[in-house]
Amino acid sequence: MENFGDIQVKELNKRACGQAFEVILSPSTPEAKCVPLSPLKKKTTSLEEIKRKLEAAEDRRKSYEADVLKQLAEKREHGKEVVQKALEEDCNLRKVAQEKLTQKMEANKENRTARMAALNEKFKEKDKKLEEVRKNKEAMKEGEN
Structure with missing residues (x-):
């Protein structure tokens, strides 16, 4: 040893x-x-100490429950904000699409009106030429007779 x-x-x-x-x-x-x-050896716990510990546990439980409820409320609020933002974006996109469609329709209407006016003008000119040709034909027929 x-x-x-x-x-x-x-x-x-x-x-x-x-x-x-x-x-x-x-x-x-x-x-x-x-x-x-x-x-x-474990020391003996008194009734008051047990009550105090139970109250502390209840306070912790209530605090935890309040925290969980607060987090849920924040999540719910965030969800509402996201939905609101999505609705606003959708509304804005609809407005933009509606404005574009309206502008396109107005442009088409103006083009159609312009084409119709051009066709009408063309037809009027043809009518004038036809009228002149008729008058000349009639004048020639009268001149022959």
């Missing part, structure tokens, strides 16, 4: 797979020798 200050090492029998030692720690002061080895 060897001593290294507070530690005692005792060699046990040698084995084929290795060696075995027993290490003994000795206390440095005499007060350290009286360490109780049995578990500490």
Whole structure:
């Protein structure tokens, strides 16, 4: 057996797979020798302490519940904002599409009116030419007679 200050090492029998030692720690002061080895006894709790702990647990539960409700309200509010924004964007897109459609229809109407006016003008000119040709034909017939 060897001593290294507070530690005692005792060699046990040698084995084929290795060696075995027993290490003994000795206390440095005499007060350290009286360490109780049995578990500490639970102190008795009073009724008031139990009530206090129950109230604290209830307060924690209520606080947690309030936090959860607050988070749910924030999520709900965020959802409402997202829906509102989507509705506004949809409304804006509808307005833009309606304005484009209106402009297109007006442009088509103006083009149609212009084509109709051009056709009317063309027909009037043809009518004038036909009238002149008739007059000339009639004048030629009268001149022959």
